[in-house]
Amino acid sequence: MQQKYIKVNNLKISEDLLDFVNNDLLKNTNVSSKNFWLGFEKSLKELAPKNKELIKFRENLQKKINDWHIKNKTKQFNLDEYKKFLLEINYLKKEGPDFKIETKNIDEEISDIAGPQLVVPVMNARYALNAANARWMSLYDSLYGTDVIDQSEDSVSERYDPERGEMVIKYGRDFLDKHFTLAGLSWNKITSFAVKFGKLKVLKGADIFDLEDESKFIGHRGESDNPTAIILKNNNLHIEILKDSRAFAAQQDHAGISDIIIESAVSTICDNEDSVAAVDSEDKIICYKNWLGLMRGDLKSKFEKEGKLFERKLNPNRSYLSKEGKGLKLHGRSLLLIRNVGHLMTNSSILLSDGSEIPEGIMDAFITTAAALHDLKKKTNSRAGSIYIVKPKMHGPDETAFTDLIFSKVEEVLGLKKYTCKIGIMDEERRTSVNLKECIRTLKNRVFFINTGFLDRTGDEMHTSMEAGPMIKKGDMKTSKWILAYENNNVDIGLKCGFSGKAQIGKGMWAMPDKMKDMMAQKTGHLKAGANCAWVPSPTAAALHALHYHQINIFDEQKKLFDRKQSKLDDLLTIPVTDRPNWSIEEINKEICNSAQTLLGYVVRWVDQGVGCSKVPDINNVGLMEDRATLRISSQHIANWIHHGITTKIQVKGIMKDMAKIVDEQNKNDKNYVRMSDNFEKSLAFKTACSLIFEGTNQPSGYTEPLLHINRIKKKLAGIRN
Numbered sequence: 001m002q003q004k005y006i007k008v009n010n011l012k013i014s015e016d017l018l019d020f021v022n023n024d025l026l027k028n029t030n031v032s033s034k035n036f037w038l039g040f041e042k043s044l045k046e047l048a049p050k051n052k053e054l055i056k057f058r059e060n061l062q063k064k065i066n067d068w069h070i071k072n073k074t075k076q077f078n079l080d081e082y083k084k085f086l087l088e089i090n091y092l093k094k095e096g097p098d099f100k101i102e103t104k105n106i107d108e109e110i111s112d113i114a115g116p117q118l119v120v121p122v123m124n125a126r127y128a129l130n131a132a133n134a135r136w137m138s139l140y141d142s143l144y145g146t147d148v149i150d151q152s153e154d155s156v157s158e159r160y161d162p163e164r165g166e167m168v169i170k171y172g173r174d175f176l177d178k179h180f181t182l183a184g185l186s187w188n189k190i191t192s193f194a195v196k197f198g199k200l201k202v203l204k205g206a207d208i209f210d211l212e213d214e215s216k217f218i219g220h221r222g223e224s225d226n227p228t229a230i231i232l233k234n235n236n237l238h239i240e241i242l243k244d245s246r247a248f249a250a251q252q253d254h255a256g257i258s259d260i261i262i263e264s265a266v267s268t269i270c271d272n273e274d275s276v277a278a279v280d281s282e283d284k285i286i287c288y289k290n291w292l293g294l295m296r297g298d299l300k301s302k303f304e305k306e307g308k309l310f311e312r313k314l315n316p317n318r319s320y321l322s323k324e325g326k327g328l329k330l331h332g333r334s335l336l337l338i339r340n341v342g343h344l345m346t347n348s349s350i351l352l353s354d355g356s357e358i359p360e361g362i363m364d365a366f367i368t369t370a371a372a373l374h375d376l377k378k379k380t381n382s383r384a385g386s387i388y389i390v391k392p393k394m395h396g397p398d399e400t401a402f403t404d405l406i407f408s409k410v411e412e413v414l415g416l417k418k419y420t421c422k423i424g425i426m427d428e429e430r431r432t433s434v435n436l437k438e439c440i441r442t443l444k445n446r447v448f449f450i451n452t453g454f455l456d457r458t459g460d461e462m463h464t465s466m467e468a469g470p471m472i473k474k475g476d477m478k479t480s481k482w483i484l485a486y487e488n489n490n491v492d493i494g495l496k497c498g499f500s501g502k503a504q505i506g507k508g509m510w511a512m513p514d515k516m517k518d519m520m521a522q523k524t525g526h527l528k529a530g531a532n533c534a535w536v537p538s539p540t541a542a543a544l545h546a547l548h549y550h551q552i553n554i555f556d557e558q559k560k561l562f563d564r565k566q567s568k569l570d571d572l573l574t575i576p577v578t579d580r581p582n583w584s585i586e587e588i589n590k591e592i593c594n595s596a597q598t599l600l601g602y603v604v605r606w607v608d609q610g611v612g613c614s615k616v617p618d619i620n621n622v623g624l625m626e627d628r629a630t631l632r633i634s635s636q637h638i639a640n641w642i643h644h645g646i647t648t649k650i651q652v653k654g655i656m657k658d659m660a661k662i663v664d665e666q667n668k669n670d671k672n673y674v675r676m677s678d679n680f681e682k683s684l685a686f687k688t689a690c691s692l693i694f695e696g697t698n699q700p701s702g703y704t705e706p707l708l709h710i711n712r713i714k715k716k717l718a719g720i721r722n
Helices: 015-025 033-071 079-088 125-135 139-144 162-179 248-252 281-296 360-378 396-414 436-442 454-464 474-479 481-496 516-522 524-528 539-551 554-561 585-609 628-643 649-666 684-694 705-721
Strands: 005-008 011-014 115-121 136-138 192-196 199-204 207-209 217-223 226-234 237-243 257-263 267-271 300-305 308-313 318-322 327-330 335-339 346-351 357-359 387-391 421-427 447-452 504-507 533-536 614-617 623-626
Touching (some): 005 015, 011 033, 015 281, 015 360, 033 396, 115 125, 115 539, 125 136, 125 281, 125 300, 125 308, 125 539, 162 257, 199 217, 237 539, 257 539, 281 360, 360 387, 421 436, 454 474, 474 481, 481 504, 481 554, 524 554, 585 614, 585 623, 585 705, 623 628, 628 649, 628 684, 649 684, 684 705
Parallel strands (some): 115 267, 267 335, 387 421, 421 447, 447 504
Antiparallel strands (some): 005 011, 011 346, 136 257, 217 226, 217 318, 237 257, 300 308, 614 623
C-alpha cells in the first residue's frame, strides 16, 4: 500500500496520521494544529540531526571495541587496560560528585506505594483496559484459576469444585491472619463483622474482637452494623473484604464473605515498544488512539466470548465511608505510564525535509505527551499533574541528556510547565549500567523510575563483546559476575541518588504466566533486593504478586541496603566468555535448539500476524513470555557461537528447520497461523528468524527491530497485493 502524504510546511505527513492529530488528538486542547506542526518542525530541525549523531557514535564505539578485542585476542585479557581504553573512547564516563534527584509532583503510586507493575501492549485496547482496571483484583478468582492452589481430580473439570473453593477461602483467611491479625481470634473462625464508633469489630457468635493494629482499618461500605465491605490497609496497600450472602462464593463461608479484593497493579506501563509490532502509520495510530482513549477516559473495547457480547471500559473510583464517617474514594485504576520507543528506529509516518524518515522516538514523545494533555485537565490518571514516560534503549549519559532535551522541546511546543514530563530510565544497555549515576544526573529533575532489564542488558552484553570470545550458555548468565553486580548496582545507585520514597526502583518480568506457584515462591527475591515495583505478565499475576508487598515492607528493606558495599565496576565489566569450552556436540545442539525454538515461535507471529508479545511454548511446552528482548538474547547468542566456531551456519540452519516443524505443530490450533515448514524458501517468517541469527553480528547493538520491521512491512504489503 502506497502511503499518501500531505505536505505541512516542510514536512510530509501521512494523511491518516495528520487527520488523527488535527481532528482527534488536539481536539479540546489549548494547542492548535497550526502551532503544533510549526513547533514540531522547528524542534525536529534541532533534534533529528542530534539523534542521527548519537546513533553514529554508537556505531563508532562498537567498531572501536571490536577492533580492540581483535587486536588483543592473543594476549591475556587485562581488565585495567580494558577500562583505560573504554575511558579513552568516551564509553566510560568519570563519575561526578554525589547528588539527589530533584523530581517534583510525583504521584503516591510512584513515591509511596510499592507494588506490582504491569506492562501491556497499548496496541490492544482490551488488554490495555484490563491492565488499567487491574488496580483491584479478586484474590479468590486469582487463586482458584491458577496453580497456587493444588488441583484435585474434580477441579480439572469445568464444574465448580467445592473442595478447591474451601482451599481458596482458607488461603484468604491465612493471608488475613498474617497481615491483619485479630486480637485473640483467627479469621478462620469469625462469623460476622461490624463497624462501631469508627472501629472494626469482628464477631465469633456473641464474642467481639478487635484488630491488633486498629490503624489498619480504613473504612467500610454499606450499613455500619452490617457492612457490605470493609477496607483495610497494610504497607500502603488496600484490601477490601466483601460480604454478600447471595454471592456464589459466600455459600461455603460461615461469615458470608464473598471475596477479598486486592489492590494489585499499582502502576502499568502502556507499551509502544518491545511488546507491540507497530511498523507504519496504520499501526502507530492504533497505539496512539488507545493511549488517547486512556488519557481521555473514554476508551472502550467490544468483544465476543462464548457467544456473548461484552464491552470493556475503564473502572470508576471506589467509594467508601472512612472511620470518621466521611465519604471518600480510592483510585479505581492503575497509574498509567507510557513507554515510547528508543532512539534507534525511524518511521515512515512522517518524512523530513530531506526525505528521510522521522526518528520514531521523537514522534512518540510529541504525540503521546499531547494525548496526556487531556488527563492534565481532569487529573484522573495523575492527580499530581505529571506525565510519565518510560524511555528504553538509551546508551549512556549523552543519550539520556538528549531525552531531556526532547521533552524540553515537547513542553515548549505544548505549553507545559518545564519538567511536567517525567522520565523512567530503562537500565538495559551496558553503557547505561556502567554510567548509571551520570545518566540519572542528566535527568535529575525528571527521573521517576529506573529498572534493571536483565534480558536486553544480556543481549547488549553479548553484542558489545562479540569479538571477545564465545559466550557462556544462556542459563549461566543469571549467575555470572556481571549480572549480580548489575542487579545490585542499579539499586545501590538509585538509593544513593535519593529514590527511596520518591521514585521507583524496578525489577524485571516473571516470564512464565502459567507458573504462579513458582512465582509466589521466587518473586519475593525482587523485594528483598530493594525493588519497590516489579513486572508481572497479567492482572492475575499482579493480584498474587501484591501479596508479597504485604509480607515485606520495601522501604524498610531499602534502609537496610543503603549502607552496603557498592558493587565493583570491575565486576560489572567482566565479560561472560568461556575460555576453552569443552561442551559436547549434544550439549551445543541442545542449547541452540532451545534458543531457536522460542525464537521461531516468537518471530512467526510477529511477522505473519503482527503480534508483538507472545506466550510461546518452549521445547518442553512451558509457556514463556517472549518479546524483542528475549529475541535479542537468542539471536545474539547463536550468532556469537557461529562467529567463534562453536557451531556452524549449516548446523544452525538444520536445527532451525527442525525447530520450525515443532513450532508449526505447537500452533496447529491457531486458524490464522501460516506454517513455515511447508515451504521454507517462501516463509518470510522463517527467513526473518534466520536473518536475525546469520546477520546478528551486523545488527545495530544487536537489536532485532530493523529486520523485524522491514519484513513485517513486506508481509503487510504482500497481504494487500493478494
